Amino acid sequence: MLPAYYVNLPVGENAYFSRMEAPAYIRQLYMPVQPTVKQSGTDVTYRELAPDERLRNYIYCYWELKTTRPLDTDFIYRVVADGCIDIFFEPGHDTEQFVMGFCRKYTEFPLDKTFHYAGIRFLPTIFPQLYGVDAASLSNAATPLADVLPAAATFIRYRFAPGISLQEMKPLLDSYFLEVIAGTPFNYDVRLYDALSRILERCGVLDVEKELDTGISPRQLRRLFGYYLGDSPKIFSQVVRFQHILRARPSVQSLRQNKLFFDVGYYDQAHFIKSFRNFYGVTPSRAFGR
Known part of the structure; x- marks a missing residue:
């Protein structure tokens, strides 16, 4: 639930945004960038995939970071500040499911010589709208997903097996988030x-x-x-x-x-x-x- 002082705020007669206009306008204005991977050349790949068209005002992209072969040394992955909240996980590894909140600075993640992570990047304001979670409580940290959204953690645990590709994940993620959004009462103040x-x-x-x-x-x-x-x-x-x-x-x-x-x-x-x-x-x- 949203705190009482954020619910039903008066909009006024000249409201600029309707229920559908707000996310569409924000999506039109903002396209967050994460740098491509350079550290290990073709041994590590990063790609982004657009969600179902009906989700694009809420989710910027699904993404995947993985090794194409075992690396010689451990890998340091740098995430730059982008104003978004992400869910990310390693398919088949229950302990590797996290929510990455808004960050004031870049974040470095030490990874092993082999890894396969996938994620969902939400556009600004959308994650708290969908789940009623205070974004400030997630900021500048990677929080275990099960501590924030147990149902989402369970969905990921049972639907994504090791080795599944991002292309194979997409229809499952699309279906899940279309259902979540359909049942969400958005509050576009x-x-x-x-x-x-x-x-x-x-x-x-x-x-x-x-x-x-x-x-x-x-x-x-x-x-x-x-x-x-x-x-x-x-x-x-x-x-x-x-x-x-x-x-x-x-x-x-x-x-x-x-x-x-x-x-x-x-x-x-x-x-x-x-x-x-x-x-x-x-x-x-x-x-x-x-």
């Missing part, structure tokens, strides 16, 4: 989604204290963002700005010549590099170097 859309429309480059006046106090807006996204409007804006840079994929030369850090709201290059490294784990020159 216009003040939250108005603020969220402003951040996304501006690619995170805005003054959240002055440009997010959506009819509620900054404190209440922070509470809404905390519950539905996992962190404050300010931190979410910083992640969106970082993601905008990733999607633009600037070359190292253009980073130096075009002063991109000014265009996306950083006051100098040092500030830009520090922020980027916090979200990615390496400097921009290493991330975009050829």
